[in-house]
Amino acid sequence: MAVPVNVSTVVATEREQVRSRRSRGAGRGGREARPPSHRRQSFGLFLTIVPFLVLIFVFSYLPLYGWIYSLFDYRPARGLFGSEFVGLQWFRMLVGSPTQVEQIVQVMLNTLAMSFLGIAASVLPLAFAVFLNEIRAKWFKNLVQTITTLPNFISWVLVYMIAFSMFSSTGMVNGLLENWGVISEPLKFLDSDEHVWLKMTLWGIWKTVGWGAILYLAAIAGIDQSLYESAKMDGAGRFHTMWHITVPQLMPTFFVLLLLAIANILNNGMEQYYVFQNAFNRETIEVLDLYVYNIGMTGGNLSLATAVSMLKSVISVALLLAVNALSKRVRGTSLV
Amino acid sequence: MSRPVARRSLLAGGLSLPLLGLGLSSCSSGPGAEEGPATPFPTAWDDQATIDVFDGLANQMGEQPGWFGHLVADEFALTLNVIAPNVAGGGDTLYNTRVAAGELGDLVLTDVGQKLDELIEGGLLMDVSSLYANMDSASRFDDAVQKVNEGKDGIYAIPTQVSSLKPTEPSEGIDPTFGPFVRWDLYKEVGYPEIGTLEDLLPVLKEMQDVAPEADNGGRVYALSLFNDWDGNYMNNAKQPCCYYGYDEVGFVLAKADGSDYQSILDSDSLYVRVLQWFFDANQMGLVDPDSTTQNYDSLFSKMQGGQVLFSFWPWQGQAAYNSEANMAEGKGFMIAPLADQKIFSYGAPAFGARQVFGVGSTAEDPERVAAFLDWLYSPAGVYSNSSQTMGAAGPQGLTWELNDDGKPELTDFGRDALLGDGATVPEEWGGGSYTDGASWLNVTTVLGNDEDPETGHPFNYKMWETYQQSVSNPLTEDWAGVMGGYATTMEYLNDNDMVLVAPGASYVAPQESSEVETIRNQVKAVIVENSWKMAFASDQATFDALLKDMQETAEGLGYQTVLDVDMANAEEQNALRESVAAEFG
Secondary structure, eight states, X not given: OOOOXXXXXXXXXXXXXXXXXXXXXXXXXXXXXXXXXXXXXHHHHHHHHHHHHHHHIIIIIGGGGGGGGGGEEOOTTTOGGXXXXXXXXXXXXXXXXXXXXXXXXXXXXHHHHHHHHHHHTTHHHHHHHHHHHHOOOHHHHHHHHHHHHGGXXXXXXXXXXXXXXXXXXTSHHHHHHHHTTSOSSOOOSSSSOTTHHHHHHHHHHHHHHHHHHHHHHHHHHTSOHHHHHHHHHTTOOHXXXXXXXIHHHHHHHHHHHHHHHHHHHHHHOHHHHHHHOOTTTHHHHOOHHHHHHIIIIISOOHHHHHHHHHHHHHHHHHHHHHHHHHHHHHHSXXXX | OXXXXXXXXXXXHHHOHHHHHHHHHHHHHOTTSTTOXXXXXXXXXXXXXXXXEEXXXXXXXXXXXXXXXXXXXXXXXXXXXXXXXXHHOSTTHHHHHHHHTTOOOSEEEEETTHHHHHHHHTTOBOOOHHHHTTOTTGGGGXXXXXXXXXXXXXXXXXXXXXOSSOTTSBSOSSSOSSOOEEEHHHHHHTTOOOOOSGGGHHHHHHHHHHHOSBOTTSOBOBSBOOOOTTOSSSOHHHHHHHXXXXXEEETTEEEETTSSOEEETTSTTSHHHHHHHHHHHHHHTTOBOGGGGTOOHHHHHHXXXXXXXXXXXXXXXXXXXXXXXXXXXXXXXXXXXXXTTOOEXXXXXXXXXXXXXXXEBXXXXXXXXXXXXXXXXXXHHHHHHHSOGGGTOOOSBTTTEEEOTTSOEEEOHHHHHHHTSSOOBOOGGGTOSBTTTTSOSSOOOXXXXXXXXTTTSSBSOGGGOHHHHHHOOOHHHHHHHHHXXXXXSHHHHHHHTTOEEEEOOOOOOOOOOOHHHHHHHHHHHHHHHHHHHHHHTOSSHHHHHHHHHHHHHHHXXXXXXXXXXXXXXXXXXXXXXXXXXXXXXX
């Protein structure tokens, strides 16, 4: 299977390029002015980054070689070069009929919709941290933080078990509602295609909001206390300091995390949808990674799956550029 | 996971192509195949060994425990490490991963046709020609072995479900594979109403559900309870009633056993859509378990054991779950309640074995021992011990059964407890543990249970023994026989009333299809399964109709017609083969 370019690699490599451009410039400028010993020194510095360049090459660029699978009719038993070379057949198939295109569009729509809902929800950990920070009772603060962080360490399979025991047709919620006489037929929480995007986002928030707040709490601890003191002397209230000091001070952290969150949504967004998928919600829950998995692993066509997964690289780059533009507009500086 | 392998072969290819060719050819011959022994297999083995058995039919994974494990260790000093893709889940994921790694298992159970051919081409299976010479038990069915290996450069595959029965005779023993089986005690309570056709079953089930709304275990009773983990080309449950009318699937085609009709399942008037409508109606009547959409086979089975389900699509399901000796003594259990217009599909004894075949992996360290074990599976001792219990395997002679004074096979007291009662604990010298837990995990029938054991002259299947049939009469079967006209078994009743349609066992294998067709098939499958479930649980008739239309259009758009043409041709070819086999053997 192809491993598409992931965003962090792009970031890292572009940074490398910037760095190497700079060092090249420095080298040119220094050639006449500086003694040769400086060149040796910069070569030494260059050597220190070589291991990382090698790592990036091995783990981020070499896997791109896997894209070649999309040009073959790959049969595992025969090996890649025992399989037939089919050129662009799989790509043609993807756009071959309106229904195929419709499916891809639907998958893209699911991916982007849930990604952006997730991104929109990424202000929640920040808000949560800001408010949590205002709590004076330390034991209560710790308790809340522990309870909200815990779900992050539960695997999605177990989350689904919890969801199933609570929300299945014979689950706790339906049982209670039936006992109370609110409903006569069980409500279908899990096996229906209504509000799937929203439901999935809510599960995601429940699982990650506490964990996400940790970094912000650390960042808050690092804010210069004199800022608060001077603000208070100027008569700022609690909400004023939160809004005018804490939040702006957290912005750099927020944007870096936002960037990482986007990369993570695209790379790790599968297990959740995989465990929650069923015949009733598949149409609206199938994200790109899951679609690739369903075609490649369940459907047994690794070549077509490779072709589809290349789409993921396209989305990755598009999202990265979108966030970068946002960052430029809000903060005046770009991230990459 | 497949990447490193490919990268390796790229390097090899880049260095020198001849080298790559060399690598492949050295793979396909495999160790020990050529210098195989001409002497018979040893009777004792010194060192203990473990072999990987890749078994596409197994439902348990890990080392074979219990009495069967003990037996194999005694005979061959072998431990079987069963690798079960069914347990691992995710379709062919496990298969593809292992194949890409170049090692599927020491003993492999795979499908004839595309999979087998690819494994041979890829050098993953060994030519066992020289070992086959010593496989006395398997070579009793030499015709079938030669047929499967036709056109291949050696002996790579040993077919399963071989028999010496005529292909025009049912391969099933006393019950068909499919059939409308209901809780007979409740059917009796509502007065044995006659059932004209499939649709007439619903009001009867409704009455039965109303009579017993709650099971003994306190759970709510539903007439129908469905599950989704066996879904393939279709929603599995919805295909079963099609078999009550003599149809079986060939891809997206429903083909009648006698070749008189072929239906595209998506046609609005197809039997499949009729069954979906039937499910929908049942659900509207409150007959369908709401857990159906999320439960799997195991949870359904335990509900059946608890008496919470009143209809079984198959005899071997409901009866295995509920017809315990205790229940039957009270007259409770699953029996067939015939539909007046049924023509139940029956698989004829396969002339050349079933789809699944055994092969020996090319990386097997001790191919001789693997072959000896494989051969044992075809010997009477192996057949009795290995075959799955639902197929009527009696178990090892001396433990569960023995020859009585008249020389007829008869279950021992232990055997009756183990096979018909609530289970039994195996004596220590046989390996200990519960009998059921210790049964063979291979879940494959090597020789058909209806076939005659050459040593006793009676069938392998204990349910067909006279001694068994005389001894198991109970209030349930007596009541059933009384109503049905004195028949001893379901098969006898069906045969006499012309309610069974035997498809001659032609051992047909569909030709390899292009990856493109396969891919479209997989996409369409997903659409069909998805929409079928939605249709069965649709809120009203209009939604049902809209979903049907949506299913037809989406499938059509994905290229359904292309796949259907392939399947139609296959179905017709299969029928031609059936006719020729029937003419040859019949």
